[in-house]
Amino acid sequence: MNNIDIQSLYGLKYNPFLPNIPKxxxxxxxxxxxxxxxxxxxxxxxxxxxxxxxxxxxxxxxxxxxxxxxxxxxxxxxxxxxxxxxxxxxxxxxxxxxxxxxxxxxxxxxxxxxxxxxxxxxxxxxxxxxxxxxxxxxxxxxxxxxxxxxxxxxxxxxxxxxxxxxxxxxxxxxxxxxxxxxxxxxxxxxxxxLEPLSPEQLQNYLRFALDQAGNSQLMSDELIRTLASHAANNLRVLNQMAAELLNAAAIKELPVIDESLFFQIFSPSRSRPRQNQKDPF
Structure with missing residues (x-):
């Protein structure tokens, strides 16, 4: 889904997780x-x-x-x-x-x-x-x-x-x-x-980014905490994960992005190779 559709769906002035944000x-x-x-x-x-x-x-x-x-x-x-x-x-x-x-x-x-x-x-x-x-x-x-x-x-x-x-x-x-x-x-x-950011600092960043973009309620508090704790203390990683979640939520037309979508998108089982099943014959 393109950014114009995402912004329209969630009432955003811009996508807060992409590099080209306003100054x-x-x-x-x-x-x-x-x-x-x-x-x-x-x-x-x-x-x-x-x-x-x-x-x-x-x-x-x-x-x-x-x-x-x-x-x-x-x-x-x-x-x-x-x-x-x-x-x-x-x-x-x-x-x-x-x-x-x-x-x-x-x-x-x-x-x-x-x-x-x-x-x-x-x-x-x-x-x-x-x-x-x-x-x-x-x-x-x-x-x-x-x-x-x-x-x-x-x-x-x-x-x-x-x-x-x-x-x-x-x-x-x-x-x-x-x-x-x-x-x-x-x-x-x-x-x-610049030092790696703590999970608390990353949470503050997420709330600031959402508020500036015009929808402070877009992500649940639980999701914000989960994202911040899984971003390896890295702002770029956090933005990449948040952008992927925002795009996935827009495709599903979810009203709010919560923790359940995080585990659907970033669950380790998604990247785990399927085990070869034994031939029953």
């Missing part, structure tokens, strides 16, 4: 609100910040929520890098596109100098402060990270021209201990380490 429905994970306040207060000064955690804990949505918050600050310009795995030439090209500066990969020094001059001019005349957000930053090469550090510094490292938030899995902190990236690692200021 006002983004959930604040534990510790993220204080981290976001620190970023808002430090963004104009430049520097680096870091968000890390295992897959499925909500790193990308936390970065998305932060981007929406930073975009409301008048003197900031926020750019989100879409291709973190790019080679150096493409990395420079995308950086230039984000901040409206022509960077020529064939002339790295010229592009580097032009970008600095552009930023300095904006800072002096329009209070323009660039902020760069990089999701899946574990895929950024050492070479590009080093260039980013050098590009950011000004006046013998006494002034930062850019604020960068790196977001990625737990490989990132390990990389910053290497000799090549230690100079960048030592410059990282605020750090947010």
């Amino acid at each position: 006002e429905a983004l959930y604040a994970l534990p510790g993220s609100e204080i981290f976001e306040l620190r970023i808002r207060s430090m963004a104009e000064q430049g520097g680096f910040a870091l968000i890390t955690g295992e897959p499925g804990l909500g790193k990308s949505k936390t970065l998305h929520k932060m981007a929406c918050s930073l975009e409301r600050i008048p003197d900031l310009t926020v750019g989100v890098m879409q291709r973190p795995q790019s080679k150096l030439g493409d990395f420079y090209r995308e950086l230039g596109e984000l901040f409206n500066v022509a960077l020529s990969p064939a002339n790295r020094y010229g592009g580097f100098k032009m970008l600095r001059e552009r930023w300095i001019h904006h800072c002096q005349t329009t209070l323009f402060k660039p902020v760069l957000l990089i999701d899946e930053a574990q895929h950024v090469s050492d070479e590009c990270l080093t260039e980013l550090r050098i590009l950011q510094s000004h006046q013998f490292d006494s002034k930062n021209l850019l604020f960068t938030v790196l977001c990625g899995d737990n490989r990132l902190p390990e990389r910053f201990r290497s000799p090549e990236l230690l100079p960048l690692g030592s410059r990282i200021g605020p750090r947010l380490v």
Whole structure:
């Protein structure tokens, strides 16, 4: 069943368990609100910040929520890098596109100098402060990270021209201990380490998601508790299970999703291979 039918059947403004939820429905994970306040207060000064955690804990949505918050600050310009795995030439090209500066990969020094001059001019005349957000930053090469550090510094490292938030899995902190990236690692200021969520925290998330979507009574309390206790403390797993339940309930046109449907869908017997019966002859 498609999302339009599901939304119509249950009076939902959107499907709360799919990635493309509206920005006002983004959930604040534990510790993220204080981290976001620190970023808002430090963004104009430049520097680096870091968000890390295992897959499925909500790193990308936390970065998305932060981007929406930073975009409301008048003197900031926020750019989100879409291709973190790019080679150096493409990395420079995308950086230039984000901040409206022509960077020529064939002339790295010229592009580097032009970008600095552009930023300095904006800072002096329009209070323009660039902020760069990089999701899946574990895929950024050492070479590009080093260039980013050098590009950011000004006046013998006494002034930062850019604020960068790196977001990625737990490989990132390990990389910053290497000799090549230690100079960048030592410059990282605020750090947010996302931890697995407890069943109680996952229940809070589910109730928030349903309420924001417009139907807080869609799932029974028993189902919410059951889902939260079977999601391996992982937000992505929880959303995937909830989305599957919502689709199954819509097909059956159930008025409320309860625990019985959970056991129909996720019972271990569904995935257990049938035992071969002995030939009676």
